Every structure is written in structure tokens, then in C-alpha cells.
Amino acid sequence: MWIVGKFGGIAKQIGRAVLVLLLVTFGITVIVRLLPGDPVTSLLPFGTPEQHDVLRKELGLDVNIFQDYWTWLKDFVRGDFGQTYTSVADGGVAVRDQIGLTLPRTLFLMLYTTVFSLIVSIPLGIFLAYKADTRTDKSISNTLFAFASIPNFAVGLALAYILGVQLELVNPVGYVPLTESVGEHFKSMVMPVLALSIGLISTFTRLLRVDTIATLKEDFVTMASSKGLSNQWILWRHVLRPSSLTLLTSAALNMGALIGGAVVVESVFAFDGLGTLIAQSIYYRQYLAIQSLIALVAVAYIVFNVIVDILYGVIDPRVRSHRGA
Amino acid sequence: MERDRKPIGFYLSTAWLGLCAFLSAFGDNLPITDWKANDFERAGAGLFSPGHILGADFDGVDMLAAVIHGTRWSIVISFVSVFVASILGGALGIVAAYWRGWLDSVITMYFNVTLSVPTLILTLAMVAVFASPDPFNPQAAMPRILVLIISITFVLIPILGRIARSAALSWTGREFVMVAESVGMKRRQILWSHIVPNVVPSMMSVGFLAAGVVIVVEGGLAILGVGTDPGQSWGSMLAKNRGDISIVPHTTLVPAAAIALTVMALNYFGDYFRARIDGRESRI
Numbered sequence: 001m002w003i004v005g006k007f008g009g010i011a012k013q014i015g016r017a018v019l020v021l022l023l024v025t026f027g028i029t030v031i032v033r034l035l036p037g038d039p040v041t042s043l044l045p046f047g048t049p050e051q052h053d054v055l056r057k058e059l060g061l062d063v064n065i066f067q068d069y070w071t072w073l074k075d076f077v078r079g080d081f082g083q084t085y086t087s088v089a090d091g092g093v094a095v096r097d098q099i100g101l102t103l104p105r106t107l108f109l110m111l112y113t114t115v116f117s118l119i120v121s122i123p124l125g126i127f128l129a130y131k132a133d134t135r136t137d138k139s140i141s142n143t144l145f146a147f148a149s150i151p152n153f154a155v156g157l158a159l160a161y162i163l164g165v166q167l168e169l170v171n172p173v174g175y176v177p178l179t180e181s182v183g184e185h186f187k188s189m190v191m192p193v194l195a196l197s198i199g200l201i202s203t204f205t206r207l208l209r210v211d212t213i214a215t216l217k218e219d220f221v222t223m224a225s226s227k228g229l230s231n232q233w234i235l236w237r238h239v240l241r242p243s244s245l246t247l248l249t250s251a252a253l254n255m256g257a258l259i260g261g262a263v264v265v266e267s268v269f270a271f272d273g274l275g276t277l278i279a280q281s282i283y284y285r286q287y288l289a290i291q292s293l294i295a296l297v298a299v300a301y302i303v304f305n306v307i308v309d310i311l312y313g314v315i316d317p318r319v320r321s322h323r324g325a
Numbered sequence: 326m327e328r329d330r331k332p333i334g335f336y337l338s339t340a341w342l343g344l345c346a347f348l349s350a351f352g353d354n355l356p357i358t359d360w361k362a363n364d365f366e367r368a369g370a371g372l373f374s375p376g377h378i379l380g381a382d383f384d385g386v387d388m389l390a391a392v393i394h395g396t397r398w399s400i401v402i403s404f405v406s407v408f409v410a411s412i413l414g415g416a417l418g419i420v421a422a423y424w425r426g427w428l429d430s431v432i433t434m435y436f437n438v439t440l441s442v443p444t445l446i447l448t449l450a451m452v453a454v455f456a457s458p459d460p461f462n463p464q465a466a467m468p469r470i471l472v473l474i475i476s477i478t479f480v481l482i483p484i485l486g487r488i489a490r491s492a493a494l495s496w497t498g499r500e501f502v503m504v505a506e507s508v509g510m511k512r513r514q515i516l517w518s519h520i521v522p523n524v525v526p527s528m529m530s531v532g533f534l535a536a537g538v539v540i541v542v543e544g545g546l547a548i549l550g551v552g553t554d555p556g557q558s559w560g561s562m563l564a565k566n567r568g569d570i571s572i573v574p575h576t577t578l579v580p581a582a583a584i585a586l587t588v589m590a591l592n593y594f595g596d597y598f599r600a601r602i603d604g605r606e607s608r609i
Contacts, residue, residue, distance in 0.1 A: 020434065020438050021441075023438045024438050024441050024442065028450075031451075034454045036454065145589075145592070145596075149537065149586075149588040150585045151544055151545070151584055153544065154544075154563075154581035154585060157567055157581065158578065158581070160570065161577075165571040259443070263445050263449075264544075264548050264549060275443075275445075279449055279549055283453075297442065297443060298442055301443070
């Protein structure tokens with residue numbers, strides 16, 4: 001009964017994920033405490049001692065690290081992510097509002113990048129596997145290998161120069177929300193998405209190619225072709241699904257990593273996403289913001305991981321029986 | 326199996342990495358233009374212009390001299406951090422795989438916790454922790470390059486450790502290990518004579534890939550403004566010149582090409598060694 005075993009497994013996995021989350025967030029508290037310099041004087045350089053005391057209390061620096069962590073955790077779970085601090089009198093912004101502004105951008109970026117990379121690499125990977133070891137396969141595979149080695153920010157800079165400056169096709173920097181103008185929104189996403197996709201496309205294609213070549217050697221494929229089914233039908237209906245497991249895992253994990261990991265490409269295109277927000281919080285020593293933002297990214301990443309693991313069994317029933325056994 | 330005929334990519338990658346190694350060691354002693362000299366008359370010179378084969382940036386710095394000078398620290402940062410992280414991560418991973426039990430749980434948990442924060446964000450945070458503690462006393466700060474090496478090593482340990490663990494796990498169940506155990510060989514001895522020698526090749530192939538990743542990460546950090554001092558590495562050249570890309574694109578593209586070629590060569594080696602390991606495996 002794989003269902004029973006599966007649910008036991010899922011409960012265990014969720015338990016482990018929660019433990020990882022608690023440890024990550026505590027680890028971030030430790031790192032934030034380790035940041036050099038006195039946060040109170042660096043955030044309020046000209047404040048009076050009384051103001052410093054108030055801020056120290058707000059930042060939880062007057063208590064020990066465990067109490068501080070506990071207070072932060074309670075707030076975080078309730079959805080209160082703290083606020084930023086500035087030396088200007090009008091004070092800071094709620095981290096929640098900052099997230100509200102940057103998260104949609106990052107989610108769009110992540111979604112478009114993944115969808116675009118998959119749309120290109122699935123047919124390409126299948127095609128290369130079908131043509132395995134021919135000259136076409138070799139030349140395309142080698143090109144992909146070369147593309148995988150170019151850093152995404154270098155692709156980004158080159159694109160900004162070619163598409164943005166030379167051809168003037170798109171605005172080199174900035175972001176336009178979907179609600180403002182659909183056309184402009186997609187235009188503003190073209191370059192960051194392309195910059196992030198090129199490396200992913202070559203990784204995805206290579207993964208799918210290798211797995212598909214392995215699947216093509218299996219008996220059920222020989223069976224299908226001896227039944228006289230067309231190559232097209234066999235490739236799309238019989239071969240793609242069992243071959244796509246590694247690809248989908250990798251795509252899902254990459255999505256998790258893109259949530260905060262596209263910092264450099266975001267910075268190249270002045271695209272203020274979540275990654276940029278985190279980088280800025282680190283520069284400006286926004287203690288509560290660092291803590292809440294990194295925790296949020298870690299939550300997203302871990303949740304992705306758990307979902308991927310559960311989906312394994314759905315995509316390839318063979319995994320179920322292997323695990324059940 | 327043909328042993329001697331290696332694909333052309335192997336020779337090209339060897340040549341490129343050999344050149345990088347040579348330039349890292351002797352680049353500053355070569356009879357070329359000083360990488361700090363400003364030839365303002367020819368500022369912004371294009372590719373293949375006389376006197377500046379790779380052109381010059383807006384400060385009149387010769388791109389060839391700059392890219393040669395940048396080689397050293399790009400390569401050193403990458404190789405040192407990967408080397409140290411392979412040893413530390415490798416040790417943790419092998420110990421976890423061979424002793425299992427609570428030790429394995431603790432080490433795996435440490436890996437998972439660290440890996441759930443995006444690499445670059447964690448590196449940024451580590452750089453912030455180790456960087457200058459006191460703006461009024463910058464002398465007390467650690468050298469920038471050391472900060473980068475320590476931060477990157479810290480981030481690499483769990484990545485390489487997890488790979489070492491799974492590689493070691495695939496060996497601990499093999500017949501020859503069981504035989505060694507059953508004839509009463511000490512666990513420590515088995516570890517050194519049977520497990521470690523088998524894990525090292527996979528670590529080496531992953532190490533090449535990781536070295537490429539580090540070169541890219543260093544470039545990324547530089548673009549975010551926390552890289553090495555200006556001109557010290559390819560990344561900092563990129564960061565310095567990228568504002569001028571619309572006017573003198575080659576000043577950004579030259580260091581970008583240096584990074585891409587090096588990463589390509591490293592990836593090639595990584596793939597090449599992995600294929601050889603797989604080949605050896607399949608013959609068993």
C-alpha cells in the first residue's frame with residue numbers, strides 16, 4: 001500500500017522541513033548578531049542615548065539571542081515581518097510592504113524563466129536524443145555546452161547592449177507592472193528572462209537528452225515501434241513522461257533558487273526584485289528585514305523541495321513501487 | 326578502449342587553464358603595459374587598435390594588461406576556496422556516510438539548513454560579517470580577498486559535502502567493503518584504503534565544476550559592489566566598466582569573455598573526468 005507509506009513519509013518530510021526552517025531562521029539570527037559594528041549607532045548615528053535605547057529594544061538587542069529569536073519567530077508566523085530603520089526622522093517602511101512590491105516581480109520573473117526554458121528545452125532535448133550521436137546532435141549539444149558556461153550576468157550585459165542600446169527594441173532597464181500595460185510588461189521582462197534562461201535551457205536540454213536516450217533503449221519503446229506506432233507518437237506519448245523526471249526536479253529546484261537567487265541579473269537590469277531587496281537590506285544593515293526576508297526565501301525553497309519530492313511519485317509511478325518495496 | 330586519443334576540447338581546455346595558471350604566477354613580470362598606467366590619449370580605444378590589442382577602457386587602462394592582471398586573483402580565489410571546501414566538506418560527507426546514525430543526521434541537517442538559503446545571498450551575508458568592522462579603522466579589516474575566500478568556502482562546504490556524502494554512500498555498501506569488514510579490518514583503515522580513494526575522483530570532477538561556479542560568483546559579487554578591490558579580478562573589471570557598455574562595449578566583454586572561457590574549460594574538465602569515472606564504473 002504505497003498510499004499509507006507515502007503519507008507516513010510525507011509527515012516525516014514535513015517534520016524535517018519544519019526543523020530545517022527553525023534552524024535556518026535561528027542561524028540567520030546568529031549571523032545578524034555577528035554583523036560587525038553596533039547596529040544602533042549605525043542605524044541612528046546622530047540619535048540621543050534615549051533614542052538608541054528605544055531602538056535597541058525594538059531590535060531585540062537588549063535581550064539574549066534566544067529571547068530575541070523567539071520574539072521574532074512569533075511575529076514572523078503572525079505575518080509581522082518587522083520594519084526597516086533609517087536615520088531620517090520619518091522612520092522606516094514595513095518589510096511587509098517592501099515584499100508586496102518586490103515579490104510579484106520576482107514571481108513573474110521566476111515563472112516566465114521556467115516556462116520559457118521548458119518550452120525551448122523539451123522539444124530540443126527530445127529531438128537531440130532522437131538524433132543522438134549524429135552531427136546535428138553533436139553540434140547543437142556542444143553549442144549548448146558553451147552557452148551553459150557563460151555567466152547569466154554576462155548574457156544580461158550583452159543583451160542590454162544588443163537589444164537595448166544597438167537595436168533599441170526594448171528599454172534596457174526597469175520593470176512595468178502587468179496592470180499598467182500588458183505589452184510593456186512583457187517587453188520589460190524579455191531581457192532578464194532571456195539572461196536567466198540561456199543557462200537553464202542548456203542544462204535542461206542536456207538532462208532531458210541523456211534521460212531520453214536511456215528511455216529509448218527500454219523494451220516498451222521497442223514494443224511500441226514494433227506495433228508500428230509513428231516515431232512522433234512514441235516520443236511524445238511514451239518516452240517523454242518517463243524521461244522527464246530529472247528535468248522536472250531540476251526545473252522545480254531552480255524555481256526555488258530563483259526566488260532570491262537572481263540578485264545579479266536583477267541588479268544588471270535595475271529590476272527591483274526580492275533578491276535586490278535582500279542584498280540592500282544586507283548593505284544597509286536592516287536587521288529585522290534581513291532576518292524576515294531570508295527566512296521567507298528559505299521557506300519558499302524548502303516548500304518547493306517537499307512538493308517536488310511528493311510529485312515524484314505522481315509523475316513516475318515506478319518511484320512509488322520502489323519506495324514501497 | 327582508446328587511451329591516448331583525447332578529444333580536441335581536452336587539449337583546448339588544458340591550454341587555456343595552463344595559460345591562466347602561467348599568467349596567475351608570472352603575469353605581473355611580463356614585459357607588457359602596466360595595468361595601472363592611464364593612457365588618457367587613447368582612452369576608450371577599440372579592439373585591435375595599435376598599442377592596445379584588446380583596446381583600452383575610459384581611464385586609458387590597457388585591457389590586455391588588465392585582464393592578465395585580473396587572472397591571478399580570479400583563479401586563486403576560485404581554486405583556494407574549492408580546495409579548502411573540498412577537504413572540509415569531503416571529510417564531513419564521508420564521515421556522515423560511513424558512520425551513519427546521529428552523526429549523519431546532524432551533518433545532513435547542517436547541509437540542508439545551509440543549502441536552503443540561495444548561494445549568493447548567503448555569500449553576501451558572510452561577506453558582510455567578515456568585511457570591515459569599523460569604518461573609522463579600516464586597517465583592522467581583513468584583506469578583501471581573504472574575506473571573499475572565507476565566505477565562498479563557507480558556502481561551498483555543504484554543496485561539496487553533500488556530493489561527497491552521496492558518493493561515499495554508494496561505496497560503503499560494496500562487496501569489497503563488506504569483505505574488509507568481515508575479515509576484521511579496522512573501520513578507520515577501511516575508510517582510508519577503500520572509501521576515500523574512491524570518493525576523491527568524483528570530488529575532483531565536481532571540484533572543476535565548482536571552481537567555474539566560484540569564478541562566476543566572484544563576478545556577481547563584484548557587480549553587486551562587494552567584490553575585490555578595483556582591477557584585482559575579472560569580476561571587478563566587469564563591475565568597473567559595465568556603466569560604459571553602451572559606448573565602449575569591449576571593455577565589459579573582454580573580462581566577460583575571460584570568465585566564460587575559463588568556466589567553459591573548467592566545465593569541460595568536470596564533464597570529462599565524470600565521464601571517465603562513469604566509464605570505469607560501467608566496466609566493474
